[in-house]
Amino acid sequence: MESWITAIGSLVLVGITAWYAVLTRRLAISARESAASAERTAQIAADALAASVAGLDIEFGVYPNWRANEKGDGHALGVSVISTGAAVFVHGAHIDELWLLEGDEREDGYSSALEVSDHALVLDEDFALNTDGVALPVRLHRGEGVHFVTQPEADIEVSKIAQLEVSVSYSLSPGGEQLVRRSTYDFQDE
Known part of the structure; x- marks a missing residue:
């Protein structure tokens, strides 16, 4: 059983x-x-x-500016980066090319010469328009800007600038994937 x-x-x-x-x-x-x-x-x-x-409308306006250089005997070229589109985080900027006007304006336009290429820009901590304590990446809404200065300093008269091409590194979040947008300033557009 x-x-x-x-x-x-x-x-x-x-x-x-x-x-x-x-x-x-x-x-x-x-x-x-x-x-x-x-x-x-x-x-x-x-x-x-x-x-x-x-x-998304992600665009930047870039504008040359200047301030007294560190030696006090000239001008340090700076670049203001203004968001003209969606809110983004700007991580940095870099001058790709800067063209200076040559001679007088001609009937067919103007002549210019390449003055600067591949020049570093750093956050301008001494520029009054930058908020105290601003650090990269900085969040920019439409119409807001951040200001950079050439490093090493470039002594260039802003009124002589014909064209300025700047690459702006940005992302949609502080730690997000960085993208690059190229923006141009042309004195004839001003």
């Missing part, structure tokens, strides 16, 4: 184990389907975000 009880008990255990295996398999299939669904949802969200970012 004991052997019957043992056999029946073993059969019950085999049945429970089989049922557990079936349930585990169903859970695994459901987990795989949930993961695939979450992956599709994440891809859709990423595509929607990319479309939203692509639709």
Whole structure:
């Protein structure tokens, strides 16, 4: 009789184990389907975000400015970067090219010469328009600006600048992926 009880008990255990295996398999299939669904949802969200970012109006105005240089015997070229579009975090700026006017204006326009290329800009901590304690990255809303100075200082008369091309590094969040937007100042547009 004991052997019957043992056999029946073993059969019950085999049945429970089989049922557990079936349930585990169903859970695994459901987990795989949930993961695939979450992956599709994440891809859709990423595509929607990319479309939203692509639709943002992110533009900058760049304008030359100057202040007395550190020696006090000339002018240090500075660049003001003004957000003319969506709110962004500016991480830095860099002069790509600066062209100076040459001679008098001609009938066909003006002539200019490349004066500066590939020149570093740093946050101008002494410029009165920068808020005290401003640090990069700085959040700019439409119409707000941040001011940089050439490093090393470039002694250039602002009224002689024909064209200024500046690369502005920005992101949509303080620690977000940095993107670069190139902006141009042309004295004829002023």
